[in-house]
Amino acid sequence: MEERKQGILAKVNDPEDIRRLSMADLNLLAEEIREMMIETVSKRGGHLASSLGTVELTLALHYVFDTPRDRLVWDVGHQAYTHKIITGRKGRFDTLRQRGGISGFPKREESVYDTFDVGHSGTSISAAAGMAEARCLRGENFRIIAVIGDGAISAGMAFEGLNWVGDRKKNLIIILNDNEMCISPNVGALSSYLNRIMTGQTVNRIRAEVKTFLKSIPGIGEQMLKFSRQVEESLKTFFVPGAIFEELGFTYVGPLEGHHLDHLIMNLKNVRTLEGPVLVHVVTQKGKGYKFAEDDPLRFHGIPPFDVDTGETFASGGSPPPLSYTKVFGRTVVTLAEEDPRIVAITAAMSEGTGLDRFAGEFPNRFYDVGMAEQHGVTFAAGLATQGFVPIVAIYSTFIQRAYDQVIHDVCLQKLPMVLAMDRGGFVGADGPTHHGLFDYAFLRTVPNLIVMAPKDETELHVRYPRGAGVGVPLDENPRTLPIGKGEILFNPPGAALAVVAIGACVHPALDAAELLLAEGIPVRVINARFVKPLDGELLCVAARELKRVITVEENALMGGFGSAVLELFAEKGVSGVSVRRLGIPDEFAPHATQKELRRMYGIDAVGIAAAVREMWR
Numbered sequence: 030m031e032e033r034k035q036g037i038l039a040k041v042n043d044p045e046d047i048r049r050l051s052m053a054d055l056n057l058l059a060e061e062i063r064e065m066m067i068e069t070v071s072k073r074g075g076h077l078a079s080s081l082g083t084v085e086l087t088l089a090l091h092y093v094f095d096t097p098r099d100r101l102v103w104d105v106g107h108q109a110y111t112h113k114i115i116t117g118r119k120g121r122f123d124t125l126r127q128r129g130g131i132s133g134f135p136k137r138e139e140s141v142y143d144t145f146d147v148g149h150s151g152t153s154i155s156a157a158a159g160m161a162e163a164r165c166l167r168g169e170n171f172r173i174i175a176v177i178g179d180g181a182i183s184a185g186m187a188f189e190g191l192n193w194v195g196d197r198k199k200n201l202i203i204i205l206n207d208n209e210m211c212i213s214p215n216v217g218a219l220s221s222y223l224n225r226i227m228t229g230q231t232v233n234r235i236r237a238e239v240k241t242f243l244k245s246i247p248g249i250g251e252q253m254l255k256f257s258r259q260v261e262e263s264l265k266t267f268f269v270p271g272a273i274f275e276e277l278g279f280t281y282v283g284p285l286e287g288h289h290l291d292h293l294i295m296n297l298k299n300v301r302t303l304e305g306p307v308l309v310h311v312v313t314q315k316g317k318g319y320k321f322a323e324d325d326p327l328r329f330h331g332i333p334p335f336d337v338d339t340g341e342t343f344a345s346g347g348s349p350p351p352l353s354y355t356k357v358f359g360r361t362v363v364t365l366a367e368e369d370p371r372i373v374a375i376t377a378a379m380s381e382g383t384g385l386d387r388f389a390g391e392f393p394n395r396f397y398d399v400g401m402a403e404q405h406g407v408t409f410a411a412g413l414a415t416q417g418f419v420p421i422v423a424i425y426s427t428f429i430q431r432a433y434d435q436v437i438h439d440v441c442l443q444k445l446p447m448v449l450a451m452d453r454g455g456f457v458g459a460d461g462p463t464h465h466g467l468f469d470y471a472f473l474r475t476v477p478n479l480i481v482m483a484p485k486d487e488t489e490l491h492v493r494y495p496r497g498a499g500v501g502v503p504l505d506e507n508p509r510t511l512p513i514g515k516g517e518i519l520f521n522p523p524g525a526a527l528a529v530v531a532i533g534a535c536v537h538p539a540l541d542a543a544e545l546l547l548a549e550g551i552p553v554r555v556i557n558a559r560f561v562k563p564l565d566g567e568l569l570c571v572a573a574r575e576l577k578r579v580i581t582v583e584e585n586a587l588m589g590g591f592g593s594a595v596l597e598l599f600a601e602k603g604v605s606g607v608s609v610r611r612l613g614i615p616d617e618f619a620p621h622a623t624q625k626e627l628r629r630m631y632g633i634d635a636v637g638i639a640a641a642v643r644e645m646w647r
């Protein structure tokens with residue numbers, strides 16, 4: 030049995046091989062793919078539950094459609110592991126999310142089967158729509174299929190895409206992969222609507238209504254009814270309840286059972302023949318086929334390495350790791366909210382990821398999960414702020430990029446009080462370039478009325494903080510108020526003749542570097558800048574004038590980032606004759622690798638900072 034199973038996946042190198050398989054072998058292949066996925070993710074970590082839920086759907090899509098000629102466009106892309114395995118990357122699947130290995134998301138440079146780079150939600154429909162226009166302009170005739178989850182379709186962009194596609198009437202298929210889950214259970218009116226569809230009540234009611242209506246049309250009605258019954262046989266549910274989508278200009282097909290290959294293949298073959306925009310509603314189960322992931326899809330959404338037999342993640346040996354920034358934030362918000370009833374908290378589908386789940390438990394009436402809708406979340410918070418509430422909006426740095434205009438136009442322009450707590454500031458590690466939070470210093474510091482701060486460790490945690498564990502410093506029982514725009518000198522040995530000015534997660538590595546250097550006879554002053562804006566002008570200008578050599582360190586894009594702000598300050602204040610070197614991320618997208626590897630690569634860990642100091646010291 031084992032040998033036979035291995036045999037099928039071994040024979041599959043691209044979708045052409047799949048199209049030759051019998052239904053029985055396809056089902057075995059699905060099993061083998063699940064095994065490979067579980068095995069690999071248990072070692073590498075990754076988005077297991079979502080990808081387990083799309084095994085049959087992916088096989089059916091590649092079986093029925095002529096990929097790569099037909100374009101398959103994934104939304105978010107975290108559910109595309111089967112797609113990767115059967116499109117020439119089986120042999121490299123073991124390198125998933127590792128430095129130099131394959132990405133956890135579709136990536137055009139990796140394969141011709143990856144039609145669009147993804148990581149953020151809601152892009153598939155618009156990207157597919159662009160491809161559809163290009164196809165028309167060129168007079169070509171391939172199929173385009175966007176695959177989007179019930180969570181991702183709540184993104185504003187997805188609605189914009191639906192609005193466009195329904196109107197343009199071009200051939201385009203949207204597969205709505207509905208597992209009723211976002212990362213946590215899905216929220217929103219559309220999600221409830223899909224839910225009602227799945228109960229089947231609406232299906233039957235509308236079917237009955239349509240049939241009565243058809244029968245009432247003399248002559249033609251009877252014929253249409255007969256025809257529709259035939260089509261219904263194959264499409265299973267022709268008179269469907271997707272009224273919302275139908276009204277928007279789509280032919281709705283579904284709900285289809287997403288784990289029966291024969292049923293999926295038969296229906297997709299019919300869908301392939303339909304003209305105009307089509308929305309196929311496929312019902313899947315997140316975590317399908319692996320008990321632990323089925324039972325706890327939230328934990329297995331994005332999971333670090335784990336034991337396949339128990340489903341448990343591996344505890345790091347030795348003393349317990351420091352608290353994560355996320356945990357510290359989650360606790361602090363609860364403490365603050367106990368004292369201040371004006372505080373409300375908002376997340377965009379990431380209660381657990383941002384640590385707000387604790388707040389949600391304590392203050393359910395003051396907590397809002399707006400779904401994968403960052404723009405809405407920020408402006409919604411602005412609305413609350415106009416009424417005297419103090420919203421704490423917790424969104425990962427990379428996703429706040431989505432709500433840039435809302436931050437400018439709806440919050441800062443109106444001087445509304447709000448805390449934007451940006452988790453995952455800096456490198457995120459294995460999720461890679463779509464998810465690193467490397468631009469926020471640069472794009473936020475230009476906005477008037479905004480204070481931009483990054484804590485050096487968990488005690489200072491406030492506005493933007495990195496992924497992962499804190500430094501391990503003891504937490505202040507009673508958080509102190511930090512004066513706005515004030516930095517601090519942390520290390521100032523006698524004879525210091527160079528200042529390392531660091532911000533956020535780079536402060537502790539700068540201190541470590543300073544200790545290394547002191548042992549070599551190189552005394553440097555270490556400054557924790559704390560604020561990107563307003564900068565502590567006095568502290569920084571005094572250091573520059575006194576020491577004449579300054580190195581800035583940040584885990585952010587150099588262009589327009591913290592170091593640039595320091596240079597602007599020196600220019601404005603007429604500080605001259607000072608050598609400045611900026612350490613950070615140059616003008617490129619950082620790849621996926623561990624946070625440690627990336628900090629090493631970009632020279633912003635203790636070793637890199639020390640090396641930069643030595644060079645300048647000479």
Ligand SMILES: Cc1ncc(C[n+]2csc(CCOP(=O)(O)OP(=O)(O)O)c2C)c(N)n1
Pocket residue numbers: 079082105107108148149150177178179180181182184206208210211212315377378379401402403428431
């Ligand atoms: C703009 C944006 N916000 C948040 C996220 C984080 N995120 C990744 S997957 C996910 C849930 C996706 O749910 P769904 O689309 O239903 O797919 P499923 O995982 O259930 O298959 C979230 C919130 C993201 N990738 N992009």
